[in-house]
Amino acid sequence: MTTSRRALLAAAALCLPALAALAQQPPAGIAVEQPWMRAAVQGGTGGAFVTLRSTGAQADRLVSASSPAARAVELHNTVRDGDVMRMQPVPSIEIPAGGSVTLQPGGLHIMLVGLAQAARPGSTVPLTLNFERSGAVTVQLAVQAPGARGAAAPMHH
C-alpha cells in the first residue's frame, strides 16, 4: 500500500464518526392540520388556529409566522388575569416528537395583525409557518364566522 493511499484511508476513517452522527439525527417533520381563522375587518386583527402534528422523531418548534395578507403575524397565548382573559405574545410553540399541539380559541393561537383586506367567511388567507427544524410550511386558512370555535369540517368522535 502506498503512503498516499494509507493517508487517504486514515482520512476516511476520521470522517466515519461524523457520518454516523449525521445518520443518527432523526428527521423532524410537521403536518399542519385544519388551518382556519376567524373573520375580521380590513385593517383589523384575526386569530388563526391550526393543529401542529409531529411526523418526525425529533421535537420541533414554531418560531414565527407571516402572511402577505397581514402587516404582522404574532404567536400568542391566552392567560387568565383575575376575571379577564388576556393575550400574551410567546416566543415559540414547542411540538413534542410524535405529539401534537392544537391552537384554539382561549389558548395558543396565531394573530394576524393589520389585515390588508377584510377576511370574509368562505374565503381563504395564506399563512406561512416557520419551524426551527422543519423549515417553512405554507397553508391556506379557511375563514369562519367571527365567533367560530373550531374548523367548519364536522368532527366525528
Ligand SMILES: [Cu+2]
Ligand atoms: Cu392574540
